Amino acid sequence: MPGSLRIAIVGGGIGGLIAALALRARGLDAAVFEQAEVLREIGAGVSIHPNAARLLRRVGLEDQLQKIGSPIGGIVLRTSQGEPITTAAGPATPAFSRGEQGYNVHRADFLNLLFDALPRGTVTLGHRCIRLEEAADRVRLSFANGVSAEADLVIGADGIRSVVQRELGLQSRPRSEGIMAYRGLVPAERLSWAGDLKDPALWLGSGRSFLLYPVAGGRLINMVAFVPTDTESEESWSAPGDLKALAAEYAGWDQPVQDTINSLEETFRWGIYDRAPLPYWSTKRITLMGDAAHPMVPHVGQGAGQSIEDGFTLAVVLEGCSADHVADRLKVYEALRRERTGNVQALARAAGKLYRSEHDDPSEKAVRLREWMAQGRWVFEHDAEKAAVDALANLGC
Numbered sequence: 336m337p338g339s340l341r342i343a344i345v346g347g348g349i350g351g352l353i354a355a356l357a358l359r360a361r362g363l364d365a366a367v368f369e370q371a372e373v374l375r376e377i378g379a380g381v382s383i384h385p386n387a388a389r390l391l392r393r394v395g396l397e398d399q400l401q402k403i404g405s406p407i408g409g410i411v412l413r414t415s416q417g418e419p420i421t422t423a424a425g426p427a428t429p430a431f432s433r434g435e436q437g438y439n440v441h442r443a444d445f446l447n448l449l450f451d452a453l454p455r456g457t458v459t460l461g462h463r464c465i466r467l468e469e470a471a472d473r474v475r476l477s478f479a480n481g482v483s484a485e486a487d488l489v490i491g492a493d494g495i496r497s498v499v500q501r502e503l504g505l506q507s508r509p510r511s512e513g514i515m516a517y518r519g520l521v522p523a524e525r526l527s528w529a530g531d532l533k534d535p536a537l538w539l540g541s542g543r544s545f546l547l548y549p550v551a552g553g554r555l556i557n558m559v560a561f562v563p564t565d566t567e568s569e570e571s572w573s574a575p576g577d578l579k580a581l582a583a584e585y586a587g588w589d590q591p592v593q594d595t596i597n598s599l600e601e602t603f604r605w606g607i608y609d610r611a612p613l614p615y616w617s618t619k620r621i622t623l624m625g626d627a628a629h630p631m632v633p634h635v636g637q638g639a640g641q642s643i644e645d646g647f648t649l650a651v652v653l654e655g656c657s658a659d660h661v662a663d664r665l666k667v668y669e670a671l672r673r674e675r676t677g678n679v680q681a682l683a684r685a686a687g688k689l690y691r692s693e694h695d696d697p698s699e700k701a702v703r704l705r706e707w708m709a710q711g712r713w714v715f716e717h718d719a720e721k722a723a724v725d726a727l728a729n730l731g732c
């Protein structure tokens with residue numbers, strides 16, 4: 336049965352919905368306030384790597400994840416001309432544990448899955464939070480539509496332009512990485528070779544890369560094409576891009592790269608921005624999670640994964656917590672999550688440097704990528720729920 340702690344979550348993206356689900360699985364009820372008036376299909380592929388997928392299994396989402404996702408296998412590396420790149424130690428292999436599966440999903444499919452898994456009424460749409468007022472025993476939330484609400488604890492899951500972060504007196508400044516990504520989705524039926532594309536395929540050129548992987552159970556092929564930019568591109572998942580400019584960036588590349596670009600009906604420009612870790616995430620009754628707490632560049636595919644880990648950690652530390660002890664539990668949450676997410680942010684930053692480095696010999700880049708994958712195993716092997724259970728046990732809670 337849901338407990339008596341009143342929890343409000345600002346933002347019904349992946350982080351906010353996961354937090355509500357994970358809290359519910361531990362007997363805690365949460366109200367999610369989302370600014371969007373309706374659930375819309377925005378975004379493209381998102382990776383749910385084993386560190387996140389193993390948590391989702393525990394709340395019974397394995398079957399649905401299998402249905403909407405494409406299993407993530409070993410990444411296939413190629414030169415811009417399509418020659419397979421193998422390194423001294425063999426072809427590039429994934430850094431995933433055996434027997435544990437990650438999935439690439441369409442963000443909209445995944446959001447729908449999470450939304451449907453929550454009891455009706457958990458998510459209130461059309462509520463843009465504009466202000467928080469924290470008192471000793473509660474937090475008051477005000478929304479742009481004039482409505483207000485009260486909670487014992489507020490979780491800010493409101494993404495990179497977080498209002499909750501601002502209300503905590505924090506500000507994370509975006510810094511351009513000097514690259515942008517063209518993104519798009521192609522129906523697999525338009526590409527004669529799409530049936531063979533089971534694993535992610537990455538073409539590496541000097542300063543550029545071109546990534547394809549299936550989503551939506553293989554019905555769609557997701558494209559992410561990183562190119563250098565000296566202009567400030569909008570940090571947006573939906574800013575329209577120019578197909579001709581995209582084609583010019585990859586002129587002369589391998590045929591599947593050309594086929595994909597020629598099959599796109601539209602492309603989106605995504606400016607890649609980095610941010611330094613925040614000095615703190617919480618007050619006594621307000622905390623942050625997901626991109627609001629630790630936005631990161633996309634090069635290790637952990638934006639969703641780390642927000643899922645946050646949600647499960649919050650659920651463990653808040654289970655059985657009374658309204659009077661929220662502040663102590665938030666300290667445990669921050670201690671568990673700030674260091675790890677800071678390390679993942681740093682890894683993603685380093686991977687970005689590698690992707691956009693200029694190498695005449697692509698296998699040089701591949702060797703370093705392979706080394707990086709081996710070093711990155713700790714990201715995928717982490718069990719955030721177990722780490723939180725152990726931390727509480729060590730504290731005698």
Ligand SMILES: Cc1cc2nc3c(=O)[nH]c(=O)nc-3n(C[C@H](O)[C@H](O)[C@H](O)COP(=O)(O)OP(=O)(O)OC[C@H]3O[C@@H](n4cnc5c(N)ncnc54)[C@H](O)[C@@H]3O)c2cc1C
Binds near residue numbers: 371381492638
């Ligand atoms: C539209 C969109 C498309 C995306 N597409 C991709 C993609 O294709 N590939 C990829 O790797 N990552 C994508 N992402 C990012 C990825 O989903 C996140 O990095 C990751 O899931 C962590 O999510 P989050 O829940 O912390 O934040 P977000 O996913 O940003 O979710 C934040 C939620 O909070 C809501 N919100 C914001 N401000 C307020 C407010 N003041 N009051 C109430 N609600 C508020 C937003 O509407 C949103 O639903 C996308 C994010 C968004 C918002």
